[in-house]
Amino acid sequence: MKIALLDQLREQNPIVFNISNFVTVQDVANGLNALGASPIMSEEVAEADEMVGLAGAVCLNLGAFTLPQVKQITTVGQLANRQHKPLVIDPVAVGAVRFRAQVATELLQTIDPDVIRGNAGEIAALAGLNWQAKGIDAGQGSGDLVTIAQTCARKHHCVVILSGPTDVITDGQRTVQVDNGTPLFQTHVGSGDMLSSIVAAFCAVEPDTFEAAQTACLVFAAIGQRVADTAELAKGADFETAIRLGKDYVTAAIAHTIEVGHGHGPLNHWAYNQGGVL
Numbered sequence: 001m002k003i004a005l006l007d008q009l010r011e012q013n014p015i016v017f018n019i020s021n022f023v024t025v026q027d028v029a030n031g032l033n034a035l036g037a038s039p040i041m042s043e044e045v046a047e048a049d050e051m052v053g054l055a056g057a058v059c060l061n062l063g064a065f066t067l068p069q070v071k072q073i074t075t076v077g078q079l080a081n082r083q084h085k086p087l088v089i090d091p092v093a094v095g096a097v098r099f100r101a102q103v104a105t106e107l108l109q110t111i112d113p114d115v116i117r118g119n120a121g122e123i124a125a126l127a128g129l130n131w132q133a134k135g136i137d138a139g140q141g142s143g144d145l146v147t148i149a150q151t152c153a154r155k156h157h158c159v160v161i162l163s164g165p166t167d168v169i170t171d172g173q174r175t176v177q178v179d180n181g182t183p184l185f186q187t188h189v190g191s192g193d194m195l196s197s198i199v200a201a202f203c204a205v206e207p208d209t210f211e212a213a214q215t216a217c218l219v220f221a222a223i224g225q226r227v228a229d230t231a232e233l234a235k236g237a238d239f240e241t242a243i244r245l246g247k248d249y250v251t252a253a254i255a256h257t258i259e260v261g262h263g264h265g266p267l268n269h270w271a272y273n274q275g276g277v278l
Contacts, residue, residue, distance in 0.1 A: 001176075005206050005215045010036035014056035014204035017042070018197055019073055021063030021092070024190030028061075031194040035219075037201035045072040052079040056086075056204030059197045062104060063092035070103055077111035086203035086212075089113040090196035095121030108156060114209045116152065117161040117196040120145060127152035146175060159209045161199065163192060167217045171210045178217045195220050 015038045020028050025041060032039040042051050052058060058080040060073050080087040094104045104126065116126065124130070127148055149162040153172035162168040167178040198220050202212040 001215045001218060002206060002208075002211050003215065005202055005212065006036075006219055008205045009201055012056075012205050013038050014201055015040055015054055016197055016200045016204060017051050017055035017058045017076070018200075019043075019058075019060045019069075019076055020193065020197075021061050021065070023064060024061075024193040027190040028193050028197045032197055032201055035198060035201060037198075037204070039197070043069070043072065045075050048072060048076045049079055052076060052083055052085055057088065057200040058085050059088045059090065059200040060107075061090045061092065061193055061196065062094070062100060062107075063090070063193060065103070070107075074107060074110055077107065077113075081112055086114045086200065086209060087111065088115045088117060088196055088200040088203065090193060091116065091118050091122050091126060092193075093122070094118070095125035101125055113156065113158050114203060115159045115161065115199055115213050116156060117163060117192070117199055117213075119163055119192065120148065123152045123160060123162045124148050127155055146170070146177075150175065159213050161195075161213055161217060163195060163217070167221065169210070169214045169217055174210060176214050178214065178221050191224075 013036060016032055018025075018028055018032075018039060018041050020041055029039040029041065040051065040055065042048070058076060060077055062073070065073065077087060077089075079085075089104075089107075091104045092100070094101045108126070116123070118126070124143065129143055129148055129151060145162055145164070145166075145168050149160045149168040149170045150172050152162075153160040153170050157172075159169065159171045169176050169178070195217070199213050199216040202216040202219075203209050206212040206215070
């Protein structure tokens with residue numbers, strides 16, 4: 001993982017153009033801003049070309065749309081491809097609702113995403129595999145999650161993030177897993193939407209989308225773990241402040257990893273309290 005991407009993102013402050021849904025739009029915007037990116041949203045197709053031109057990356061969320069909005073989503077995706085902007089798709093509930101699955105399938109026939117981020121039910125649906133999705137939740141199934149993610153990645157020729165208690169990130173060949181995080185993510189509607197937009201932010205500063213995706217997952221999961229472990233929200237901090245504190249914690253934990261074995265060692269969760277904040 002390219003841990004320096006977090007500092008690079010803060011320095012560059014990339015614009016992330018989001019076609020978001022009304023349920024989580026504020027969380028997505030605040031999450032990007034707290035991380036160090038610059039969010040911008042739009043529901044007007046007439047300004048799509050200029051918006052994509054301004055952005056360092058684009059994130060399309062299928063969480064709440066109407067038929068007229070499908071036209072905008074498709075147009076923005078095509079413009080992102082045409083202008084060579086990293087494109088992330090969040091196929092909300094495609095495993096549970098046939099109409100959403102149809103829209104997502106048709107969309108993926110006209111655009112080429114760089115990253116698809118979804119839960120097990122959503123990724124299984126796009127891979128053409130059986131899974132009992134439950135609304136926006138992952139639901140239940142007996143398939144191997146790594147195989148499901150790899151199948152989806154090969155089918156759509158992109159990086160796939162199958163998010164859950166353990167995130168699976170794969171391009172169909174290379175695969176990594178992120179075990180950090182907190183069960184509290186499941187209690188906050190919009191955690192997945194925030195992750196998708198944060199993945200787009202990292203893609204804006206790193207051309208290797210596999211590297212960008214896994215680093216984004218690690219940062220987001222570790223921030224959630226930090227917030228849960230220290231209960232900053234319960235102490236009265238607002239959500240944005242909690243994210244900022246978590247970001248400092250993650251920076252220190254990553255920068256001062258424990259040197260064990262080969263490659264990138266485990267996070268040093270003591271570094272923050274030892275004055276390791278950068």
